[in-house]
Amino acid sequence: MSHLVSKKILAIFIIVLLVVGIGAYFVGQITVVKPSPVKPALSGEIPIGVLHSSASEEGYFQSAINIAFEDVNKWFNESGIPIKFVPLIENAEESTTKACEKLESLIARGCQVIIGPQWSTTSLAVKPIADERKVVLISPASGSPALSIAGDYFTRTIPPIDAWQLVDVAIAMGRGINVLVVVYSKDTFGETSIAALEKIAKEKGVVIYESFAYDPTAKDFTVECSKLVEKYKEAVSKFGWEKVGVEIIGAGGHCVPWLTAVEKFPELWKTASFVGPHVAGATDVIKYTGSAAAKSGFTSIGPYARSPLSLSLKTRHKERYGTECYTYGYAAYDAVWIAALSILAAQEYKGEKLIKVIPSISRVYMGASGYCAMNEAGDRIAMDFEIKMVKFINDTPSWVTIGYFDSSTQTITWVST
Amino acid sequence: MIDPLIISAIANSLIMGLVALGFTLQYVTLRVPNLAHTTICFSSAYITLTFWLLGYNPYFGVFIGFLESSILTYLLYNFLNMLKARGLDDVSLMISTIGISMIIYGFANIYLDYLAYVFKTYTRTFTLANADFKLLGIPGVIYISLILFVFFLLFFNWLLSTKFGIQLRAIVEKPSLAEVHGVDVKRVVGIAWFIIGGIGGIAGSLWPLWFQCDPWLGPLMLTSIFAACALGGIKSILGSLFGGIFIGVSQVILLSVLSDLVGTWIISFKTLIPLIIASLVLLFLPEGIMGKIQKYRGG
Amino acid sequence: MALIILDIILDVMTFFFMYLIFTSCLNLQQGMTGLTNLGLHFFAAIGAYIFAHTAFLALRIYGIELDYIGVDNNEAVFVLNKLFSTDLLTPIFTLFLTIILVMMTCAFLGYIFGRISLRLSGAYLGIFWLCLADSIEHIGMQYRPLAGGNQGVLLPDFFKALNDYSLLIQKIIVILISIITFALFKKISESPFGRLLKTIRENEIVSQSIGKNTNEIKVKIITFSSIFLGVAGVLVCLRTRGIFAESFNRIDVSFWPWLMFILGGSGNLLGSLLGTLICVVIRRIVLYSKFYLTFLPVDIIWIEPILLGVTLCITLLIKPRGILPEKPHKLKY
């Protein structure tokens, strides 16, 4: 008997859900379509979404975002604008489906601007939803060129991957390298990077002797590293030691395991150039694998700006969280500012408006990561880089700045140490 | 200076062997594959990390790791018994172990967050390879794991000859009969699980001394460990050790050989190796190599 | 605010119906026939991978040459969206064809793997499927031409022509297919065939000794349910508007359905339905109420696996046979 009852109840419940839901949807459509008659001048609390896409690197820029929100709110407060921005933080822990869910939950909670997602894979996954719901994404870390489409709702405060690879090639050339042995992670970042690298290398006349992919989910890179050494030796025997450089392309999280593996292979300790993922100044590299990094002369790039914001962020991050601000932290910090300023300029918290305002705001904003001008596609045009290298400074491995890359002239000015 | 590949292979295989041993013993005593085993074992790696962060030698972590893992395993055993008493079938028990492993995974992440907050560093993915001491250019983890491995091998030989061991074997053969003959099955198997969990914990706490470690490691290792056990013959304890060693070696050596043969692209498929071995063994050699040998001996 | 709540309800419903397919398949395989399967994501992934190739069929029809899986994916999507904004017939035909193809392929594969896995049973069978499914997921992630690899494949908006109602239509499609699946499985569970399946679950030897060809039936069941699993995979992709191998991982596509299935009650389809409803609602509530749970000292995303585990264990402790246990078949006379 209870069998039947539960059956009935369930049936009714489902039907109710169905009817209500569909009805709700039509209501939703209508209300979304007609411009909502909200306050003429913007005021009160405004939610800005933050969508991390990986648990492992969350620490890398959530801290910067916290600082950014404090600064923004402080600035608005001082200038007497009655707006307070509250971050709604979500984390999709490297799962694209989760990313879509979390994005929808953010939108459902009324976010029209969302900082993130972090990685290109996730950005590609959630972009269609953002376009559909007309919500602006400002990614601080996803550099895939596939994302630079004019007229979509995706913008970013870092330049596409080509710009980064250009610097890596420039470093190599600056060190007199014209042969590269490359290993890249088999994910969006790695694959797009290697494509860009090959293109640029061809232009600059740098030979890529060998490039092979590694599984980013692997826990031990010894085998990969032994292959790398093999190929490196071959290259050296062909072209001579001073001509051959090694480059590792991957997410910041892969630095530590890679350097762990490198420490096991003395052949890699003395390479003409050893360029790694873009984690310049990252603390965990020093903490976990400092000696390996120093031995192998691990070189990496990060954003560089002659702006007070940059310095203050750096110092405050250091004293509050005890770690260096991660490369993409600067970009995330700027993303928050650009979002806030554009909302102020648009005087309306709606995606359609904001996407038009953001590029123009970015052109007048000098941020922690430098001059953040965006083009029509919403990509940051250029970025100045700081080239750092791990060295032994009285026997403690630490990051040393060895040069600066000027995006306007596309040249490196080496610092003599 | 030995080729790091060899060292990796040795460390990997020894650790795998110790973990696989536990999986098999748990299976033969309770007839339930404990899918939470790897998660529990590798959870003791965070203890090693904690000790290192506190500034001690990471090897201190080994002892606490033993306790932590063995206690968790013992609790799990009692929980499973509680469920069994409610007349659950093996499959439901297996699923419940999945639930346990999820809980441990969640808490491990929270713990790492806490460590990161306290020590102001990144703890999500970590490796302590250069915190390890070196002897004749060979990292200490090799010596330690070798010593432990041999020790446990002898220990088990001795254990199985004691009264306890005989009781244990009786239980493995026929639990109901053993119970009739006055063997306190719960107690004996409980102790066995305690010890075996501890051994797995030691293996897990040695892992970050040579490899990279993150919270998803345990669930990830499950298939490799199962491949090892299936290969060695899920019923045979010795077999699981050898299966573990085989898988551990194959993950390193086989991969590098393959990459020489078919090209470097194969490297990004390394995770497939244990999966494929496991599927093939399950299909075409369900009783495992040891089982085959015994059958062959049996005539 | 009201709008938000209604949005949430529709969202919850879509998820509920999507998971309902998985749980009903699980109920048919494990609950009724006793075929343990920890790798539900195997056939889902297969379906998704096929979808990745058929989704851009329209390009062929319109005679445009693009590498839609690889580098030109975005461009392909862009082009198709433009084309679909006026055309409705082609996308519907594409979807139809996809589903037919997926059904056929999954049936075929289901038959093959059902046959070769006959010798296994219980936990072994489950772990065999798990290994199989994990490897197919991994291959999908690593091998670009299969399904875009790690970058995935973006899909066009198939109902662009109905611009604002496209989302709604997609959700309705999901709901309809899942209801059909549920109805079919309900029929099975009520028919003598369902009884036959239960006899296999209970005792295969006896079932054989009363003249039932159990192996044939097992293969039939795996084939039949794998069809629906494949279609479910397609639906998942249709919803996320993209095909990403890593979205077919063990936790989301296998373990959660298992939890729902155990929670609801093994062998009882209504139980599976109830379990699915409860789990999905709880999950969504956790997801949406994140910002009201700020008192928690930890990051909410770690609460979810713990929630999964704790719910499962408590259910098994309190109600070992689930909330709605299997009902004994009464005979009135």
Place this chain on the structure above:
Amino acid sequence: MSIILKIEKLTKKFGSLIALNKVSLEVPYGSIVLLIGPNGSGKTTLLNCISGLYKPNEGRILYKEIDITGKPPYEIAKLGITKTFQIPMNFKNLTVNENLLACYPNHPGEKLLNCFLKRKWIIEENNAIQRTIKVLKILNIDEQCNQIAHNLSGGQLKLLEFGKPLLRDSELFLLDEPVAGINPFLAEEILSYIQKVRNEYRKTFIIVEHRLDLVLKYVDYVYALAEGEIVCEGPPQEIIKNEKLYEAYFALK
């Protein structure tokens, strides 16, 4: 009087142990044949070989001149041979009526495609139900009709076990200790019912049973096995006089 089951030199080995050694026997239509012998003499093995659960190593089994040696159990069962088990094996979590209904032979509703259309199987289902109820009444366990099988008592389980072959209209019944552990009156009932079935429908029975006191007066012919060989055979009245039997049982020399 023709032969329904003919066994020629049947041999079954388990590893080195020989369970059946060149056993040959014939069972005529409509007879009740009793297999006796000490434990481990291979009675049950013989039945299992006939019903296809074991594959014999040598020899042939002819059922109505069809060679059924080594056929899978379900085919043999379809041909009309039904075996009951020594320890009642049934579908524990199903109700008694389901246990019996499942035995109903070639039910159209047990096809995957038919089961979606109720009209295709509902009639047959009703027949099955009627028949089940009849059988339940005969075995007078119809009060337990809707109980879960593993709640039944040992005797009731035996009855249920015995009910299965009744539901299938088989030609040949292999009953493995049908009355062991049942109180004498019920046992008498069952055995007399067996005889009734035999007389009315000319069904054939092969019975393995230790309780000779009960069984002997119902059977027509007896085979005595020992160490996998037939030591003596004959009608019951003679067989109990035959001292070979006692040797076999008590190893008297």
